[in-house]
Amino acid sequence: MKIFEPLSNASLFAGKRWRSAMSAGREEESELWRYLREQFSFISELGQAYQFEDYLQGIPSTPPPYVSAALDSRQEAASRQAMALARKALEEAPGPDQAKHALILINLLNFLADTGQTADFEDFFTHRLDYAPLAMASFATREEAEIWLKGLAEPPSPARILIGDEYYLAWYSREDGSRGVSRDFTIEPYIEELTARGIPPNTPSFKTREEAEAWLVHHPASPFSFLAIAGEHYFAVHHKRLKRHTLHPVARSLEEWEEEKKTAARQSAQ
Numbered sequence: 717m718k719i720f721e722p723l724s725n726a727s728l729f730a731g732k733r734w735r736s737a738m739s740a741g742r743e744e745e746s747e748l749w750r751y752l753r754e755q756f757s758f759i760s761e762l763g764q765a766y767q768f769e770d771y772l773q774g775i776p777s778t779p780p781p782y783v784s785a786a787l788d789s790r791q792e793a794a795s796r797q798a799m800a801l802a803r804k805a806l807e808e809a810p811g812p813d814q815a816k817h818a819l820i821l822i823n824l825l826n827f828l829a830d831t832g833q834t835a836d837f838e839d840f841f842t843h844r845l846d847y848a849p850l851a852m853a854s855f856a857t858r859e860e861a862e863i864w865l866k867g868l869a870e871p872p873s874p875a876r877i878l879i880g881d882e883y884y885l886a887w888y889s890r891e892d893g894s895r896g897v898s899r900d901f902t903i904e905p906y907i908e909e910l911t912a913r914g915i916p917p918n919t920p921s922f923k924t925r926e927e928a929e930a931w932l933v934h935h936p937a938s939p940f941s942f943l944a945i946a947g948e949h950y951f952a953v954h955h956k957r958l959k960r961h962t963l964h965p966v967a968r969s970l971e972e973w974e975e976e977k978k979t980a981a982r983q984s985a986q
Contacts, residue, residue: 718891719769722820727756729817733805748801751794751841755824758837761850763872766890771827781806781822786829794841795834799825848939848953849902853886854878854960861886861897876900878955881962903964904973906940907951911966915942915949925963928952932961942966 734749759768775782781803787796802821809815828834840847852875855861861879865871865886873888873895883902888895920935921944922928928945937954944950949966 719765722816723756723760723765723768725813726817726820726824727753729814730756730821745801748794748798751798752802752821752824754841754844755821755828755837758833758840759824759827760874761876762852763875763886766870766873766888767831768824768827771830772823775823775826781819782826783822784826784829786832786834787825793834794838795825795829846939848955849876849883851876851878851883851955851958854955854958856880858884858897865895865897871895876902878958878960878962881964901973901976903951903953903962904969904976907964907966907969908973910940910942910951911970915966919943919949921945928963929961937961 730749730753734746734753737743737746737749759765783799783803787793787799799822802818802825806815806818806822809818828837840850852872853861853864855864855877856879858879861877861884865888868888870890871886871888873886873890875886877884877886877897879897883900884897885900886895886897919942920928920931922931923946925945928943928950932952932954936956937952939954939956941952941954942949943952945963951964951966951969953962953964955962
């Protein structure tokens, strides 16, 4: 996945400047650097890295940098301000590496504009704390997810998906054609943190899952909520893009997360 190295480096480049501007009290500039940095999170979580790699092939490599015409109609938008900041960073880059990072940020803005995703990204950026971690597709079973993955000539990768009530990571390597799905412990840290603060004493209680799901249709979690089903606590997660909720049994989720952390610690030690 060659595209991930320049994307990651550009994200680090923006992150350093975000922290520098923030520590210097330049709030507006720091927010724009955060905007540029979050582009990486957006396309990564939606599995669009290879699409971006292909997009770069059609961008002129000679100066001045290409700027999408789709941005012209968004003069007041953060994307226009971010573009001005990224172009300034390109012009003032002290070396070729920094220039490459700035150019990636510029072309991420262009990619989002040319693919009609700027408004979606700005919603993601502005309301990220109001949304659950993104998942781009939902499947009832792992078999369904694997059939979907195998049926695509070039799947989105890596991309979070939902299988039943769990997060999984769907991945594909353009270099060797391999692909697969693996469990992704995305929501468990949230459950751990919020449970540690204490489960609210007056959580909604239901006899069956069907009753809970019917109630959530009219009372969506924002984006998380505790409830009880047949006396057991669950963590409800609202997936706005997919128009559904997942329900995570708190006790089992915490046990699985502890096991996952122990496994990761053993692998790290080895």
